[in-house]
Amino acid sequence: MGSAEPEGTDWVAAVAAVRDRRDAAAFAALFRHFAPRIKGFLMKSGTAETTAEEVAQEVMATLWHKAHLFDPARASVATWIFTIARNRRIDAIRRARRPEPEELPWGPEAEPDQEEALAMQQETQRLGEAIARLPEKQKDLIERAYFGDLSHTEIAAATGLPLGTIKSRIRLALERLRHQMG
Amino acid sequence: MTTTIRHHLNDALLMAYAAGQLPEAFALVVASHVSLCDDCRARLESFEAVGGALLEETATAPMGAGSLAATMALIGRGPKDPIVPRYRRGAVLPAPLRDYVGGDVDAVVWRPVGNGVRQAILPTARDASARLLHIPPGAAVPHHGHRGLELTLVLQGAFRDGSERFGRGDVDVASEDVQHTPVAETGEPCICLAATDAPLRFSGLLPRLAQPFFRI
Numbered sequence: 422m423g424s425a426e427p428e429g430t431d432w433v434a435a436v437a438a439v440r441d442r443r444d445a446a447a448f449a450a451l452f453r454h455f456a457p458r459i460k461g462f463l464m465k466s467g468t469a470e471t472t473a474e475e476v477a478q479e480v481m482a483t484l485w486h487k488a489h490l491f492d493p494a495r496a497s498v499a500t501w502i503f504t505i506a507r508n509r510r511i512d513a514i515r516r517a518r519r520p521e522p523e524e525l526p527w528g529p530e531a532e533p534d535q536e537e538a539l540a541m542q543q544e545t546q547r548l549g550e551a552i553a554r555l556p557e558k559q560k561d562l563i564e565r566a567y568f569g570d571l572s573h574t575e576i577a578a579a580t581g582l583p584l585g586t587i588k589s590r591i592r593l594a595l596e597r598l599r600h601q602m603g
Numbered sequence: 604m605t606t607t608i609r610h611h612l613n614d615a616l617l618m619a620y621a622a623g624q625l626p627e628a629f630a631l632v633v634a635s636h637v638s639l640c641d642d643c644r645a646r647l648e649s650f651e652a653v654g655g656a657l658l659e660e661t662a663t664a665p666m667g668a669g670s671l672a673a674t675m676a677l678i679g680r681g682p683k684d685p686i687v688p689r690y691r692r693g694a695v696l697p698a699p700l701r702d703y704v705g706g707d708v709d710a711v712v713w714r715p716v717g718n719g720v721r722q723a724i725l726p727t728a729r730d731a732s733a734r735l736l737h738i739p740p741g742a743a744v745p746h747h748g749h750r751g752l753e754l755t756l757v758l759q760g761a762f763r764d765g766s767e768r769f770g771r772g773d774v775d776v777a778s779e780d781v782q783h784t785p786v787a788e789t790g791e792p793c794i795c796l797a798a799t800d801a802p803l804r805f806s807g808l809l810p811r812l813a814q815p816f817f818r819i
Contacts, residue, residue: 445675449671452671452674453671455658456666456670456671456674457663457664457665457666458658458659458661458663459658460663460664460665460666461661461662461663461664462657462658462661464664465661465662470664473664474666474667474670477666477670478670478673478674478677479677479683481674482674482677482678482683483682483683485678486678486681486682486686487682487686490686495648496648496651496652496655497652497655499655499656499658499659500648500651500652500654500655500656500658501655502655502658503651503654503655503657503658504651504654506658507621507622507623507654508623510623511623515728517627517727517728518627518727518728519623519627519630520627520630520631520633520634520635520699520702520703521634521689521698521699522634522635522637522638522644522647522697522698522699523638523689523690523697523698523699524688524689524690524698525690526690526692544652545652545655545656545659546656546659548652548653548656549656549657549659549660552653552656552657552660553660563653563657564657566618566619566622566624567622567653567654567657569622569623569624571624572624573615573616573619573624573625573626573629574615574752576615576618576619576622576624577613577614577615579618580614580615580618582650582653584646584649584650584652584653587649587652588645588646588648588649589645591644591645591648591649592641592642592645595641595644595645596641599641
């Protein structure tokens with residue numbers, strides 16, 4: 422946000438183009454938007470520039486290989502990329518293993534509902550706006566939690582966030598998927 | 604699969620896991636519980652959405668010249684790790700635990716720790732420890748107090764801790780100053796995953812003597 426580049430479903434369509442057609446132009450657009458953000462995020466978390474550059478490239482390569490695992494009904498593209506970057510950071514910088522939850526047996530749908538995908542992307546954007554409107558002190562606490570400046574015991578103070586709507590939406594998406602496969 | 608879970612993870616644990624700030628042993632408990640609990644999966648993914656929102660807002664750092672070409676070359680070398688689905692119907696251990704054990708519950712190498720209780724310590728980073736416990740029906744997990752946080756996730760059978768019952772998928776979050784005595788229910792043996800950031804202090808004499816040898 423605050424950039425001139427298109428937001429929302431455009432990124433969902435770009436990931437789908439990478440998944441379906443190995444579309445290099447769509448990937449380049451994703452790269453231009455997200456790689457500098459991943460690098461900035463990592464550097465803000467205390468990672469040296471050369472490592473941050475390397476990890477950002479690895480994250481974008483993972484996006485290419487795992488495009489078929491992205492579920493736009495449950496996450497925005499930015500959220501999905503955040504989780505890949507987080508896992509790579511733990512792996513490459515903290516040198517610890519990252520236990521990940523079991524995948525859902527049904528996986529993402531081949532053609533997720535457009536409206537649901539759009540709603541999820543917009544919901545994440547609204548969440549970003551809501552965070553931006555928080556009192557400076559609380560916003561700072563949340564940023565420090567995600568940039569690694571708070572220990573897991575200190576994080577409790579940062580948990581009071583307006584997540585009700587987005588959580589219900591994800592919960593519904595999980596339920597609907599389970600129902601369809603049931 | 605998830606309808607009977609009554610004891611969940613708290614927001615602090617889910618947020619710390621989403622942010623990538625939990626010690627590995629605790630992250631293993633969170634990943635295992637989330638594998639069994641759609642409610643906590645939805646809460647976790649909403650905390651991950653916070654990470655996504657922060658990533659979108661973060662100040663950018665320009666990528667090096669030729670970085671896109673370098674990334675395309677990286678892609679050409681194929682995925683770093685094989686991408687295989689980690690789902691198996693009917694397994695006792697959820698996928699993240701199977702990754703550590705090298706199989707389901709029949710692959711666990713148990714060691715006796717007294718009173719019929721057996722354990723298997725899992726290889727994690729040393730800032731916290733994780734073990735699987737196998738408790739015979741009706742047996743008590745030896746008394747222990749805490750100096751830190753302890754998470755116990757039930758994978759098979761059930762135990763009672765005071766008036767509370769913990770069955771498959773339930774997670775017991777205990778912190779300092781709690782003196783608790785979980786007792787396995789009669790029926791099948793209780794298998795659980797326990798993680799702690801402080802060594803357990805057993806108040807029974809024998810188990811305490813055994814502590815240095817068994818890493819209880």
